[in-house]
């Protein structure tokens with residue numbers, strides 16, 4: 488990097504987070520090595536209790552990944568060939584692939600363009616007598632509109648599987664993600680708000696029978712003593728992951744507050760730079776606690792790809808979640824969906840742009856991001872346009 492290039496802003500900085508908790512994490516990890524108990528065990532059991540309390544769920548079951556959490560939930564609910572599961576096409580791939588993986592058919596319904604979550608009305612006309620579950624995703628850390636979804640499920644006598652991979656600690660009408668449906672699925676992939684030192688996941692449920700079954704399915708369906716009544720998989724949480732995650736869980740609410748403050752600052756910056764006619768910040772619905780796993784704006788007027796490219800040239804981190812909705816993925820061609828089928832999803836796919844939102848992000852970095860967008864859109868009338876958060880110039884000059 489030359490001295491005249493702007494200060495780069497990383498999209499995420501896990502090193503900065505680790506620096507804040509290094510000694511705590513190292514102590515916890517060393518304890519696991521002293522114990523030499525690496526799979527499940529006390530560390531995982533304690534972590535399961537911590538999460539059950541955090542989410543106010545009766546049961547929590549640690550598994551190997553968020554993907555496996557979804558897979559195990561579907562297996563435990565006996566969803567398979569001939570069944571349909573309604574879900575969102577605007578999500579990470581695993582949401583849809585797990586449904587196909589158990590042999591069922593994913594049915595993609597359109598999203599609400601304000602929250603980017605599954606639209607309850609669009610679910611309505613996708614229900615058939617083959618529908619065996621509804622799987623809403625709490626995308627980017629804001630809960631889906633769960634009440635109408637739950638009512639619809641109850642009316643049809645089917646379960647609701649929450650994909651809460653991005654939403655630990657998110658709330659809907661005062662209740663946490665993971666207890667808003669029949670079963671909740673979490674991911675501890677390193678970039679999630681509660682991220683481990685590798686893969687990890689967890690299932691929550693208030694249903695004791697479902698909990699027992701998922702506990703069994705994660706260890707090959709073993710009833711104990713190598714007796715197998717059904718075929719499970721190997722999907723257990725490692726003690727090392729649980730140890731790291733227990734440390735991080737103690738900091739999660741503080742980190743969430745910092746993410747929320749960053750979001751408020753972005754909103755103020757978009758106002759200051761008079762960009763609100765072409766950049767729409769995420770909308771937080773009044774009955775929700777948004778935990779901002781992503782802060783994804785809508786860039787209007789067909790300018791998203793230009794902004795993306797210009798920010799990348801300035802070494803300002805940004806990303807598109809998700810560049811191709813699931814109903815238009817090649818592997819789901821057999822479902823017979825085509826472009827135009829889910830117009831809101833496709834519109835948001837073409838406009839969304841995720842900006843850095845990690846807890847350690849500074850005000851000056853945020854202003855660099857917004858000035859970068861303003862410049863890309865031809866809205867920065869002059870490089871001297873006054874800054875909001877700092878009098879120091881945004882461009883670092885050679886000393």
Ligand SMILES: *Cc1c(COP(=O)(O)O)cnc(C)c1O
Nearest residue numbers: 552553554579581652674675676
């Ligand atoms: C991350 C994620 C998953 C998968 O979790 P992994 O732990 O990576 O397997 C599933 N659904 C959504 C919405 C996710 O963001």
